[in-house]
Structures are given as C-alpha cells and as structure tokens.
Amino acid sequence: MKTFLRLAVLVLAGTGALALAGNALATQKLSVRQTATSMTIKVSQAQTDPQPLRITIYVPSGYSINASATAGTKIGTTTGTVFARDANIPLPLSGDVVAVPPTTNAPGCDPVPHIAVWNLALAVANNNINLPVHVDQLSGAEAALGSYKLVVCLAPDDVPVGTPGRSPNGARLLDATFTVDNVFTIAPGDTVWKAITTPWAGGAPNAAGTVETRALVSNGAITLNAKVTNKGERIVRASGKVTQAGAAAAGAQVSLLLNGKSRFRIRSSAAGAYSIVLRKSGKKTTTTFQARTTVAERDATTTGCASPSLPNVPCVNATISGFTAVSRKIRIKI
CATH class of the missing domain: 2.60.40.10 (Immunoglobulins)
Structure with a gap:
C-alpha cells in the first residue's frame, strides 16, 4: 500500500x-464570466439603490458578436430577482434568452439601428415579462468604450400605483443574469467590461445619479x-x-x-x-x-475604478472574474 x-x-x-478577500459589498455591480462558447453577464444592486432607467454595457474591443440567430431562436437562459414594492417581498425570475427581430425597440430606450435584439423572456409570480437587450455596434467617439454596447431599459417603480408605464407590482431590480451560447467570440488577453447606469428618481431620469461599474475578465x-x-x-x-x-x-x-x-x-x-x-x-x-x-x-474597486470612463460619472465598483x-x-x- x-x-x-x-x-x-x-x-x-x-x-x-x-x-482574494471577500467581496466588498457596494452599490451597483457588474460581473462577467466567459468560456470558449458561452458568455454570462450579471448586473446587481442593493435594494436601497434606485431603479435603473437605462443600463448600457460596453463590450470591450476584440470581441465579436454573431448576430445571425433567426427570430424565435433560443440562444441562452436568464435568471434574476426583483423587489416587489407593492407586496414588500423579493421575487425570483427565470426564463430564456430568445432572438427577436433587430427592429424591436423598448419605447424610448435605444432609438438607433440594432444588429440584434435579445429578449429576456422572464416569468415571475405567474406573470410574463419581456425585457429586450438591444445590441448595437459602436462607431465614432463612443467606439473608445468598446466594440458593441448592450442596452436595457426598465420602467419606474417609484410612481403611484396606476401610473401608466409603472413597473409591474412596483418591481425594482435587485439582480439579473443572462447567459448566451455560441454568440460571442472571445477577445484575447485581459479585458475590461464597463456599464453605465442611469437611475429613475420620482418617475423622471436622474442624470446626476449616473454611475459606472466595471468587470475585469482575465x-x-x-x-x-x-x-x-x-x-x-x-x-x-x-x-x-x-x-x-x-x-x-x-x-x-x-x-x-x-x-x-x-x-x-x-x-x-x-x-x-x-x-x-x-x-x-x-x-x-x-x-x-x-x-x-x-x-x-x-x-477590485480600488484599482479597477481608478480612472472613470466619463467626466462627472463616478466609477463605484469593479469586479475581477x-x-x-x-x-x-x-x-x-x-
């Protein structure tokens, strides 16, 4: 023996x-995990953070996106959690990521041509919620932030019940994760993903509350x-x-x-x-x-947020994969 x-x-x-200390709990956070064939993106925030109006995630240069999936094709899965203000409870969400026509637009969200739109078809408390992720190729000055952007818009939760356009049950985002398969070609080397989040305040955009979060992938x-x-x-x-x-x-x-x-x-x-x-x-x-x-x-906030991407927009959190x-x-x- x-x-x-x-x-x-x-x-x-x-x-x-x-x-490798424990994560420092901060406000909004962006997380990215990748394999040769899949990409997982997660955004999260504390219950005390305001509802995001718009989340724009910048895909670093060096990645490419396969936008050839036909409408109705399942390309991944999604999960998440919202806090239902009307019921005062957190609720889990889950569903599929489905390709929809690139002309699909959430009203007033991202009024530019898209190379693709991915619908997060979510189920929560016997209700169905469709959340489009608009995929845009970058050009001009914005190309300094990456090669593509993924744009998601949410409805306000901080307006009276019955207000047109209010989020269902006054739902406030806590976290959302989606994984897509055979869509991204991975960039070589280390990359930095960036998200710019603008919140709601009293049913109106709060530009002054805009923050940046980052995910370092290595x-x-x-x-x-x-x-x-x-x-x-x-x-x-x-x-x-x-x-x-x-x-x-x-x-x-x-x-x-x-x-x-x-x-x-x-x-x-x-x-x-x-x-x-x-x-x-x-x-x-x-x-x-x-x-x-x-x-x-x-x-990795201390080093990862040392140089914010935009003037007057603080970088509040950075993670390393x-x-x-x-x-x-x-x-x-x-």
Missing part, C-alpha cells in the same frame, strides 16, 4: 499580490514543480504559484492531485506561492502530481 504523509506546508512571504494560471528532495527519506516537495492578469493571486485554494485524486489542500501566500512537503511510505511506484485551483470572483486552472502533470517514481 502506498501512502503520502504531508510533513510541512511552507508559507512563502511576498508582496504585490492580488488579494484568465488565471497555476504552476507546479515537484521533485524528490531526499531519496533516503522518500520526501517530495511540490510547489508553484497562482497568478491572474500578471499578478500573484493571494489566498487561492490549491488542491494537490495524486494520480488524478485531490489529496491535499493549501492556500497560496501573499506572493501567490504554495509549497507542500510529502513523505512516501509503502512500495516504490510512479505517482502523477498535478495542482488545481478554483478562484471566485472578487472585488473568477477562474479555474490546472497545472501540468509531473510523474515521479519514488
């Missing part, structure tokens, strides 16, 4: 790390080195580093896999480094070592 016993965990000091990586440090004692040291966007990722949970099975866990140091010392017992065999890490989305990464495999006979 072969057995590895962990002898030591080395904490390696360092600076310049990207700390792939992460984990390295692994494993070697025998004492043949007589049959001791192996496995070490490596977790990084994202060129910076060390501190506090990342690393799993060390032996022959494909997770056997030991450790968190990375301030320098993103980790090290585990193991002793082997039992008969001599070949063992395959590999490291894996899964890092959650976290707050989570990631999963695996190292190379190393085989050692010991």
